[in-house]
Amino acid sequence: MKILVLGSGAREHAIILALRAEEADHELFAAPGNAGIAQDATVVSLDANDPASVTSYALEYGIDLVVVGPEAPLIAGVADRLRESGVPVFGPGKAAAALEGSKAFAKRIMDAAGVPTGRAVRAGSVTEVTAALDEFGAPYVVKADGLAAGKGVIVTSDRDEAVAHAEAYLPSGPVLIEEFLAGPEVSLFFLADGDTVRPLSPAQDFKRAGDGDEGPNTGGMGAYSPLPWLAEQFGSEAAFVDEVTERIALPVIRELDRNGTPFIGLLYAGLILTEDGIKVIEFNARFGDPETQVVLPRLVTPLSELLLAAAVGTLEDEPCPEFSDAKAVTVVLASEGYPTNPVTGREIHGLASAAEVPGVHIAHAATSDQGALVATGGRVLNVVATGDTFTAARDAAYAAIERIELAGSHYRHDIAARVATD
Numbered sequence: 001m002k003i004l005v006l007g008s009g010a011r012e013h014a015i016i017l018a019l020r021a022e023e024a025d026h027e028l029f030a031a032p033g034n035a036g037i038a039q040d041a042t043v044v045s046l047d048a049n050d051p052a053s054v055t056s057y058a059l060e061y062g063i064d065l066v067v068v069g070p071e072a073p074l075i076a077g078v079a080d081r082l083r084e085s086g087v088p089v090f091g092p093g094k095a096a097a098a099l100e101g102s103k104a105f106a107k108r109i110m111d112a113a114g115v116p117t118g119r120a121v122r123a124g125s126v127t128e129v130t131a132a133l134d135e136f137g138a139p140y141v142v143k144a145d146g147l148a149a150g151k152g153v154i155v156t157s158d159r160d161e162a163v164a165h166a167e168a169y170l171p172s173g174p175v176l177i178e179e180f181l182a183g184p185e186v187s188l189f190f191l192a193d194g195d196t197v198r199p200l201s202p203a204q205d206f207k208r209a210g211d212g213d214e215g216p217n218t219g220g221m222g223a224y225s226p227l228p229w230l231a232e233q234f235g236s237e238a239a240f241v242d243e244v245t246e247r248i249a250l251p252v253i254r255e256l257d258r259n260g261t262p263f264i265g266l267l268y269a270g271l272i273l274t275e276d277g278i279k280v281i282e283f284n285a286r287f288g289d290p291e292t293q294v295v296l297p298r299l300v301t302p303l304s305e306l307l308l309a310a311a312v313g314t315l316e317d318e319p320c321p322e323f324s325d326a327k328a329v330t331v332v333l334a335s336e337g338y339p340t341n342p343v344t345g346r347e348i349h350g351l352a353s354a355a356e357v358p359g360v361h362i363a364h365a366a367t368s369d370q371g372a373l374v375a376t377g378g379r380v381l382n383v384v385a386t387g388d389t390f391t392a393a394r395d396a397a398y399a400a401i402e403r404i405e406l407a408g409s410h411y412r413h414d415i416a417a418r419v420a421t422d
């Protein structure tokens, strides 16, 4: 197949590596890509957020499937235009992508579908904000309604900080004040074709910048998959996945279909396992980053077949995606100053040596080849390791990351530490 992947991060690199790993010899294209992606796909210069450019490229070059990585092209209507032009595309239209783009829309769909989530109040003024904060009590959860590049949510016990966060976003519209939910978080991805879903394997993301979940929220500093502790709580990972499928993913997909906004693409359920059961923290309309980097290396079923079946509405005919027993861990190498003020433009060295550690591969997140390899963003590289045990995978990932040189860079030291008991 000729497959075009839109996006430029480690998630897109992971998708491309999974497509490369298939027996089928695909022709892979990426826009805009990065220096790592350029080693595994043909990078094409085109504006991934422009529906007209992407569609004319896909038609001109006979692309069989477009896979949309990040949310921005979805919100810009790239998938709508491709679908109208008859190009199979894995990614929801603009209206369904509002499940990620608008937290208020997501809450409405969840309410209508009877899906368990935290209680939330929309507040349009400081008076409404303080009233809602006092009603819920500390810790306070304040969320901007629209896309805010991972910076829209604050969880804090400091009431003044919660009010200040709300005040920063109020000029652009109401904010959500939400009930605080306590418990471990799980990311579970579903392929969806408008009315059927197929689950992938669960993963856990590490959102805070520092060890021990200290510091500010980030896009994600590491991840691992599978989650062995789910079996203790639910009997098996499959039982957990079934429960989320029946109680959360299918009701939401059906509600979106009833709403006239069918969801075709990746439904990312961000879940929290509270004492009162599984609740949804958020939905995203695309693969998670960095969770994809640990889920896809374990996928045994050819990814292209699943993505195409979702795109053309034949997921029902596909078997459930199968996963290996391998344990996968990824650690993100971030630039100095990330997430507040990342320093970019510095050279990266030692990648070849890092990739020589057995079981390790590198997914590029923000790199550019300028003679030397240079960091171009906050999250720069994902060191991914697979092994028979979490201890083996973790040791390999950390041995590899230590071989990489990027001045001022930092990474978390406790990714998957909890499960590395084997």
Ligand code: AMP
Pocket: 118, 141, 150, 153, 155, 178, 179, 180, 181, 182, 185, 207, 217, 270, 281, 282
């Ligand atoms: P979101 O962008 O909605 O995924 O929120 C980012 C992070 O904030 C989540 O991964 C959680 O760690 C935390 N968070 C969001 N909502 C809540 C909540 N209601 N209770 C506790 N933590 C939350």
Ligand code: GLY
Pocket: 205, 219, 220, 284, 287, 288, 289, 290, 291
């Ligand atoms: N890892 C969090 C996200 O992709 O939104």
